[in-house]
Amino acid sequence: MTPRTPGAELPEHPDRLWHSPEPKSSYDVVIVGGGGHGLATAYYLARNHGITNVAVLERGWLAGGNMARNTTIIRSNYLWDESAGLYEHALKLWEGLEEELDYPLLFSQRGVLNLAHSLQEVRDSVRRVNANRLNGVDAEWLDPQQVAEICPILNTSEDLRYPVLGATWQPRAGIAKHDHVAWGFARALDRMGVDLIQGCEVTGFERVGDRVVGVETTRGPIRAGKVALAAAGHTSALADTLGLRLPIQSHPLQALVSELLEPVHPTVVMSNSVHVYVSQAHKGELVLGAGIDSYNSYSQRGAFHTIEREMTAAVELFPMFARAHVLRTWGGVVDVTPDASAITGLTPLEGLYVNCGWGTGGFKATPGVGWCYAHTIAHDEPHPLNAPFSLDRFTTGALVDEHGAAGVAH
Amino acid sequence: MMLIPCPWCGPRNEIEFHYGGQADVHCPDDPQSVSDADWATFLFFRDNPKGVFTERWSHASGCRRWFTVRRDTRTNRVLPADSTNHARTVTT
Numbered sequence: 414m415t416p417r418t419p420g421a422e423l424p425e426h427p428d429r430l431w432h433s434p435e436p437k438s439s440y441d442v443v444i445v446g447g448g449g450h451g452l453a454t455a456y457y458l459a460r461n462h463g464i465t466n467v468a469v470l471e472r473g474w475l476a477g478g479n480m481a482r483n484t485t486i487i488r489s490n491y492l493w494d495e496s497a498g499l500y501e502h503a504l505k506l507w508e509g510l511e512e513e514l515d516y517p518l519l520f521s522q523r524g525v526l527n528l529a530h531s532l533q534e535v536r537d538s539v540r541r542v543n544a545n546r547l548n549g550v551d552a553e554w555l556d557p558q559q560v561a562e563i564c565p566i567l568n569t570s571e572d573l574r575y576p577v578l579g580a581t582w583q584p585r586a587g588i589a590k591h592d593h594v595a596w597g598f599a600r601a602l603d604r605m606g607v608d609l610i611q612g613c614e615v616t617g618f619e620r621v622g623d624r625v626v627g628v629e630t631t632r633g634p635i636r637a638g639k640v641a642l643a644a645a646g647h648t649s650a651l652a653d654t655l656g657l658r659l660p661i662q663s664h665p666l667q668a669l670v671s672e673l674l675e676p677v678h679p680t681v682v683m684s685n686s687v688h689v690y691v692s693q694a695h696k697g698e699l700v701l702g703a704g705i706d707s708y709n710s711y712s713q714r715g716a717f718h719t720i721e722r723e724m725t726a727a728v729e730l731f732p733m734f735a736r737a738h739v740l741r742t743w744g745g746v747v748d749v750t751p752d753a754s755a756i757t758g759l760t761p762l763e764g765l766y767v768n769c770g771w772g773t774g775g776f777k778a779t780p781g782v783g784w785c786y787a788h789t790i791a792h793d794e795p796h797p798l799n800a801p802f803s804l805d806r807f808t809t810g811a812l813v814d815e816h817g818a819a820g821v822a823h
Numbered sequence: 824m825m826l827i828p829c830p831w832c833g834p835r836n837e838i839e840f841h842y843g844g845q846a847d848v849h850c851p852d853d854p855q856s857v858s859d860a861d862w863a864t865f866l867f868f869r870d871n872p873k874g875v876f877t878e879r880w881s882h883a884s885g886c887r888r889w890f891t892v893r894r895d896t897r898t899n900r901v902l903p904a905d906s907t908n909h910a911r912t913v914t915t
Contacts (some may be wrong), residue, residue, distance in 0.1 A: 543892035548906045660867040662844070663896070707842040710896050716824050718838045751867045808863040 422695055423590075424517045430596050433604035436610050439636035440468045442790060443628055445615045445644035445651065447471025448480040448767055449591070449776060452598035452609075453783025454643060455791070459605045461784070462791035467607045468637075470630060472614035476595030479645050479775065482713075483743035484668050484702040486692065488525045488586035488680055489550050492541050492818040495801040496754065497548040502798055503781025504585060508782055516597035518589045519695050523680045525586035526567075528730075530575040530686040532665060539583045541818055545583070545811040553582045558681060564680050564729055573729060575687050576731075586681060588692050594779060615644075619655045624763040625655070641766040641790050644788040646711065646746030648757065648769035657760060660807050661748040661770050665715035669723075669742040672699035677733065687726035701727055705747060714744040747772050754813040757786055758795045758803040766790050767804065829882045830890050843879030845869040846860055846891045873897060 415475035442458060442480060444451045447469045453822035487507055489500035492720040511518045529538045538554065545552035557569040560580045569577045599609055608609050610632070619627035619634060627636035642648055646663040652786075678693035691701045703723035729737045748754060755778070757768045771778065785799035795803060801813055825837040851857045851865055870876065876896050881889045893902040 582899065647873070650873045653872075658864075658868050659871075660869075662869060662871050663873075708894075708899075709844075709871060709876055709878070710899055712897060712899050716837060807867045808859050 422519065424593075431609050433611060434608045436468060436613060436630070436632055436635055437608065438634075439627070439638075440608070441466040441638045442641060443467070443635055443637035443639070444469045444641045444643055445487070445628065446478075446645065447480050447609060447777055448643065448645060449476060449595055449598070449779040450645075450771075450782050450786070451588075451641075451643035452476070452595060452602065454641060454768070454786045455602050455607050455783075456598050456605075457780075457783045457787035458791060459602070459607060460473065460764070461787060464791060466607045467498065467685070468635065469602070469607065469609050469610070470613045470615055470628070470635075471541055471611045472631075474611050475599055475609060476592065478743040479747065480591055480595050481493075482666075482743055483591060483667065483776040484690065484692070484700050485588045485591045485694075485776060486525065486586070486683075486690065487520070487589060488583050488681075490527065490545050490552055490581060490583045490586065490779070490818065491550075491815060492544050492549060493813055493815055494544075495813045496815050496818065497545065497550055498780060498798050499755075499781055499785065499802070501548065501550050501657050502784065506780035506784065507589065508585075514597035514601050516593065516600060518593045518597055520587065520589040521695070522585050522587040523692075524563065524582060524584045525556070525681040525683060526564060526582055528560070528580045528682065528684040528686070529578050530715075531578070531685065534686060535578050538579065538591040539819060542581050543787075545581075547600060551583055551585050553584075555580050555582050564678070564682060566677055566733055567682060568730055568732055570725040571823045577730075588681065588694070592624075592697060592778060615651060618765075620655070620762070623761070626766040631771040637764075639764050639766065639790055641768065641786065643732045643768045643786070645769065645771065646748045648748055648767065650711075652767070655762065655765070657762065657765075659756065659767070659769065659804070661756070662709055663711055663746050664708070665710050665744040666702070666705045666717040666747045666773050667719055667723075667742060667744045668700065668702040669720060670694070670698035670700050670740050671737040672740045673735075674699065674737060679778065682730070684726065684730065687728040687729065689723050689730065691727060691731070698740065699734065702773075705749065706744075711746050712744070713746055747775075749773075753816045755782070755783060755802050755817045756804050757799040759793070759805060760790055824850045825901065826879055827892060828901060829880075829885060829888075829890060832882060835882065835885060839882060839884035841881040842881040843881055846877045846879050871915065875902065
């Protein structure tokens with residue numbers, strides 16, 4: 414990695430990229446939630462299906478929820494075919510997204526190392542590498558020396574309590590600048606005539622029999638041909654008003670950043686066993702995350718002992734981090750499913766679509782889920798890539814049990 | 824940090840506890856007669872309220888017993904026990 418000045422590659426702060434229109438009385442499609450998934454869904458509704466009479470409703474400000482709270486990691490090295498299909502579709506879209514949106518997303522394919530610390534984890538990791546390759550996903554198994562060559566600041570000595578026995582390596586993985594992703598989509602949507610409405614909380618739904626025909630909001634009722642949920646951790650609260658029960662539990666997920674540092678960390682490192690994941694943002698912060706807090710909560714904060722454990726793991730793996738200062742910690746509300754996989758598809762109610770359950774890993778899927786969810790809404794049937802992620806899998810038993818490769822314990 | 828009121832040991836730091844999720848989840852009496860939908864509900868579906876939640880905790884680093892707590896999931900404030908909130912062991 415060549416030396417660079419932190420922040421030098423960041424573009425200037427943008428001028429106004431989108432308008433703030435008053436909501437109209439009706440739309441063909443209303444999307445509930447103005448985060449990455451809601452914006453990407455609206456974008457592909459317009460781009461792929463020509464549906465532009467669309468409103469994206471956001472109770473706070475655009476992309477101010479989990480989109481502003483994640484650790485921006487993008488990868489597609491999932492074990493099961495269903496997951497690999499969806500995340501790899503997303504990664505391929507990421508690879509062309511900057512050009513397509515004509516906006517700097519700072520998508521940086523610096524690769525991801527998923528460390529293995531036990532013999533069982535080594536076997537699981539090698540299996541995942543093989544599964545990835547069979548699915549056309551780039552993956553390699555690296556021994557500790559090869560790991561050290563890619564990430565020299567990582568402690569690969571044998572003295573650790575949980576030494577690094579090797580790692581999977583996905584070179585095409587990386588990070589992007591999350592705010593810019595949202596702004597890029599928002600600017601494109603504004604130009605295509607989609608209404609982005611902020612400060613507009615959905616409080617209920619209008620229905621005629623088993624058909625949802627609109628939403629009630631803090632800015633009045635809005636009728637809709639179709640209503641698509643994309644509200645992450647708050648989806649249960651919305652669905653409850655319809656009597657629709659979803660198999661999700663909302664938990665806090667914390668992240669933190671260090672002060673700005675010179676470029677020291679050239680890739681993304683994740684460890685399930687000692688549990689931390691870390692990359693260095695373009696501006697220079699170390700961005701760290703770990704697992705969810707154990708209990709249900711909507712408080713957008715978690716307990717300090719979760720951060721302590723994460724920092725313990727980080728300092729053991731990266732001894733030089735002991736000198737870094739924590740600048741900021743925060744929490745998001747993530748919606749966790751029993752099989753650690755998303756729910757994206759139709760619901761028992763006509764005209765209502767659900768996208769939730771992305772748990773701790775929704776950011777990387779942003780363009781992929783937008784593509785598939787838009788298809789689901791436009792055609793009233795799932796895209797082949799999100800068909801396995803339907804709500805009825807919990808009854809049929811066709812689960813996509815992806816805990817192992819999800820990267821975060823939940 | 825939450826102080827969680829163990830009925831036997833008193834309030835303790837949450838790091839001493841293991842979380843057990845929604846309280847009062849019972850296995851169907853006759854599993855063979857349960858429909859697929861009801862079986863899925865028992866296995867996978869739990870309440871997820873934005874507000875008061877009645878949940879199970881185990882004092883894993885203390886007396887190791889299970890008990891029920893009411894908590895507001897918006898603030899994490901533990902609420903006073905009500906008539907349904909008396910300590911008992913897990914039976915399901």
